[in-house]
Amino acid sequence: MNTRSTLPVPSGDFLENHPIDEIQVGDGATLVRQVTERDIQLFAAVSGDVNPAHVDALYAKTSHFHEIIAHGMLGGSLISTVLGTQFPGPGTIYLGQTLKFLKPVHIGDTLTVTVKVTSMDKTTRRVRLATTCIDQDGDVVIDGEAEVIAPTERLRILRTDLPEPLMADKNLRYDQLLNAAKALPRIKMGVVHPCSREALEGALDADRLGLIQALLIGPEPRIRSLAEECQLDLSGFSILDVPHSHAAAAKAVELARAGEVDALMKGSLHSDELLSAVVNAQSGLRTERRVSHVFVLDVPRYPKPLLITDAAINVAPDFDAKVDIVQNAIDLAHALGIERPKVAILSAVETVTPKLRSSMDAAALSKMADRGQITGGLVDGPLAFDNAVSLAAAKTKGIQSEVAGDADILVVPDLESGNMLAKQLEYLGGAQAAGIVMGAKVPIVLTSRADSAHSRIASCAIAILLIAHGLKALA
Known part of the structure; x- marks a missing residue:
């Protein structure tokens, strides 16, 4: 007896990629994400980066920024998110990344993360992309360039449901x-x-x-x-x-x-x-x-x-x-x-x-x-x-x-x-x-x-x- 469900799966539940043969200079993708206090705490917990500028509100008040700021690499990780899940998407191999942190990111800021192809070599499948993060005021907070190897085959993969991480302030x-x-x-x-x-x-x-x-x-x-x-x-x-x-x-x-x-x-x-x-x-x-x-x-x-x-x-x-x-x-x-x-x-x-x-x-x-x-x-x-x-x-x-x-x-x-x-x-x-x-x-x-x-x-x-x-x- 076949017990597999025949119900349709919404398209948003899938990750789809862009093979090298379909990629052109100027192509890209964008992700919009609001940075929350919980994002910062989770990133600190996973990375071990508990710099008080990111996690200690009392210390942050005395710092140059006067409040908690997000880790620079938290914004950088969003670039990786776009490359791995949207463009080029699944099958992409991340080779390198340059980053310049131009402005701090605060709790509540909304970042628009964009990757755009600047050059490519279809023989080696190497693709260079401009990568930027822009805040809600239109200011560039992170600027850089990524190099990837693009996939060769088109993929459509069911998005993995991850367990909700438990964040408890034990102190x-x-x-x-x-x-x-x-x-x-x-x-x-x-x-x-x-x-x-x-x-x-x-x-x-x-x-x-x-x-x-x-x-x-x-x-x-x-x-x-x-x-x-x-x-x-x-x-x-x-x-x-x-x-x-x-x-x-x-x-x-x-x-x-x-x-x-x-x-x-x-x-x-x-x-x-x-x-x-x-x-x-x-x-x-x-x-x-x-x-x-x-x-x-x-x-x-x-x-x-x-x-x-x-x-x-x-x-x-x-x-x-x-x-x-x-x-x-x-x-x-x-x-x-x-x-x-x-x-x-x-x-x-x-x-x-x-x-x-x-x-x-x-x-x-x-x-x-x-x-x-x-x-x-x-x-x-x-x-x-x-x-x-x-x-x-x-x-x-x-x-x-x-x-x-x-x-x-x-x-x-x-x-x-x-x-x-x-x-x-x-x-x-x-x-x-x-x-x-x-x-x-x-x-x-x-x-x-x-x-x-x-x-x-x-x-x-x-x-x-x-x-x-x-x-x-x-x-």
Whole structure:
């Protein structure tokens, strides 16, 4: 059975060329293209040319041009586009090109790119063409000459559909977070056992950025040896010498209880070591609220920050623990400036199913929010992951909800599912992650030992916003 489509293909979906026998002096082609900021960013990403004149708006303001300009070779690449796809077209071999850059190209400029044959040798199939790029004001911005070998056979080839490139400014939300934190007073942070490069570097960088005043708590000889090995300058930093990680955790909690530090940051010790000191009934930092962890993720394909809880502390939380987990996440969202966060309680399905405990818990948590027992956010569930973050998926399944497809917070059934979800988004989805512990007397930056200094700095910024929000609430 022949399954090939017999529907006609629009002519615009084909590339057609001009063989050497059909080419005359004076022939040519033209392409009109508006240069966008996205074009410049994509060209920078592909070429690696991140000259600040092209990608840094603040620097560009101080330059000779006073604003971002396009790479000269971006315009030059449009000449190649005309030669390879229009004239002479497919089958053309590009031999050489001269270019003179006569005027800068700015974001929003419209370029008319023209190639025109000036001479040719049909025996060798060599063709010379004048190549020009003219802007919307009629000024020549690029002038040059190309030499090509023209094709011999006429070709008509279906245009290849390329995938849409994903452009995500991975630093935009990070910079916004840092700028918000920098506008607030720096906090005193106890850095617990910073005995890996990532942990020590993150603490030092956060201090030098003006976010925190770092107190390094751990074995001093080991910390100084690490700093020397990694060429990190410890000048001006205080080190509280203790013999090992257990002692560091105990001392850090003691300082937090006494109000000598405002927050804690986990270094290279195991999370259990620090948390066992935090939740100790006699000497710890417990409150009436259950301690829980919240990941704050910047996912490139999601239009806003995404909070996931609990993926690090509560292994299989019972219903009472989930109530606190939800409220902790809502409180964090408020500190991040999300006035009425949308909370999706996740399950494998979006229907209440008695045999599935997570769906029953989700339904009860939603009803508690309706009755004011959980406050400050819109809570709905059970919702499956797809219809929690995709409006299209929610509509397909006929779900009527203010939360579905637009969640700010995802509450997972247990630690395993949450940890896998967060790590998948980070390592496969390109998300940037920060992490904070809620429910203790002070914020606790709790990142993975493998997390970068960048992640630790973002987590410090979150701790600052949390403290400022708490002080504001008490005022």
